[in-house]
Amino acid sequence: xxxxxxxxxxxxxxxxxxxxxxxxxxxxxxxxxxxxxxxxxxxxxxxxxxxxxxxxxxxxxxxxxxxxxxxxxxxxxxxxxxxxxxxxxxxxxxxxxxxxxxxxxxxxxxxxxxxxxxxxxxxxxxxxxxxxxxxxxxxxxxxxxxxxxxxxxxxxxxxxxxxxxxxxxxxxxxxxxxxxxxxxxxxxxxxxxxx
Amino acid sequence: xxxxxxxxxxxxxxxxxxxxxxxxxxxxxxxxxxxxxxxxxxxxxxxxxxxxxxxxxxxxxxxxxxxxxxxxxxxxxxxxxxxxxxxxxxxxxxxxxxxxxxxxxxxxxxxxxxxxxxxxxxxxxxxxxxxxxxxxxxxxxxxxxxxxxxxxxxxxxxxxxxxxxxxxxxxxxxxxxxxxxxxxxxxxxxxxxx
Numbered sequence: 001x002x003x004x005x006x007x008x009x010x011x012x013x014x015x016x017x018x019x020x021x022x023x024x025x026x027x028x029x030x031x032x033x034x035x036x037x038x039x040x041x042x043x044x045x046x047x048x049x050x051x052x053x054x055x056x057x058x059x060x061x062x063x064x065x066x067x068x069x070x071x072x073x074x075x076x077x078x079x080x081x082x083x084x085x086x087x088x089x090x091x092x093x094x095x096x097x098x099x100x101x102x103x104x105x106x107x108x109x110x111x112x113x114x115x116x117x118x119x120x121x122x123x124x125x126x127x128x129x130x131x132x133x134x135x136x137x138x139x140x141x142x143x144x145x146x147x148x149x150x151x152x153x154x155x156x157x158x159x160x161x162x163x164x165x166x167x168x169x170x171x172x173x174x175x176x177x178x179x180x181x182x183x184x185x186x187x188x189x190x191x192x193x194x195x
Numbered sequence: 196x197x198x199x200x201x202x203x204x205x206x207x208x209x210x211x212x213x214x215x216x217x218x219x220x221x222x223x224x225x226x227x228x229x230x231x232x233x234x235x236x237x238x239x240x241x242x243x244x245x246x247x248x249x250x251x252x253x254x255x256x257x258x259x260x261x262x263x264x265x266x267x268x269x270x271x272x273x274x275x276x277x278x279x280x281x282x283x284x285x286x287x288x289x290x291x292x293x294x295x296x297x298x299x300x301x302x303x304x305x306x307x308x309x310x311x312x313x314x315x316x317x318x319x320x321x322x323x324x325x326x327x328x329x330x331x332x333x334x335x336x337x338x339x340x341x342x343x344x345x346x347x348x349x350x351x352x353x354x355x356x357x358x359x360x361x362x363x364x365x366x367x368x369x370x371x372x373x374x375x376x377x378x379x380x381x382x383x384x385x386x387x388x389x
Binding site: 016017020021023024025026027029030031033034037038041042045062063064065097098099100102104105106107108109112139143144145147148150152154155165166168169170172173174175176177179180181182183184186187188190191193194 | 202204254260263337340341344360366367374375381
């Protein structure tokens with residue numbers, strides 16, 4: 001049965017790649033179960049479905065992954081509405097960058113430091129997102145492009161905007177999982193189409 | 196953070212620690228659902244896993260995907276190659292803690308301590324011989340955002356002797372560490388004795 005990674009990678013039923021994925025059956029099943037746990041949980045808890053799809057659409061946009069953008073934009077339109085979907089699309093377009101970048105702890109690795117990309121949401125977009133999503137997008141942007149710039153202080157603005165410890169773990173899992181899912185799909189798509 | 200601990204400033208194969216920046220659940224707070232999500236009972240002692248237990252379903256499925264990607268012995272890439280991909284991704288993203296753990300695994304399974312140390316010290320451009328160079332290059336390309344992995348990486352892996360399942364293993368191992376690195380980096384800091 002076709003799952004989310006199959007759809008993102010363009011893997012058809014009966015194809016050679018489907019058989020290769022079947023060689024790692026638990027990886028396949030639990031990647032899909034992770035997707036369900038983070039995007040359509042039984043109990044959304046501290047992070048609403050609209051917030052989850054908004055983050056997913058934003059992260060897919062930052063990766064420049066058209067299949068994932070289409071998937072999560074559709075979920076966002078369903079759970080968050082057209083105006084929010086448009087604001088998230090503008091947020092992703094306005095903050096595109098490249099990675100991985102960032103600074104190492106000061107010392108011998110400092111020679112490898114590269115400046116973090118800037119992050120500034122257009123004021124009208126930030127207003128439409130609200131503080132909870134705007135702070136989540138700043139965090140997701142850091143985690144996508146320059147994760148080695150991690151610091152405990154990064155949680156303060158999120159906590160001030162209402163993010164709980166449970167919500168922050170879910171948000172971190174969502175962004176990090178998408179970094180995996182989008183890469184598996186991209187890699188398998190190349191593998192399937194390289195003669 | 197305790198006064199007796201400092202942040203590591205270089206990549207290493209040595210054992211280092213990790214301290215959470217958000218409050219983990221306490222052992223007393225763990226319900227049967229949390230214990231199920233931890234998979235291995237010993238992980239109830241580990242603050243990283245007790246922090247991730249705040250979202251038990253996400254933790255449970257992350258862990259079970261991880262185990263199949265790295266431990267499934269049925270064909271494909273040898274464990275050493277999968278651990279090399281994990282180490283290369285951790286080196287590229289800058290996760291000193293993750294790199295230390297998987298550099299130890301890569302060195303042990305491959306019996307190539309000197310090559311693993313060269314990857315840690317020189318970075319992902321180190322010359323490790325063609326098979327490992329191909330795996331590192333593919334892992335780094337998959338780690339870039341936007342993703343830079345393309346047909347030339349697949350052809351180079353095939354030429355280096357990997358079969359299709361083995362290439363899929365490298366892809367999944369490298370992709371998985373783009374998940375693992377981000378959790379480990381974002382939620383706490385690596386520590387060494389000061």
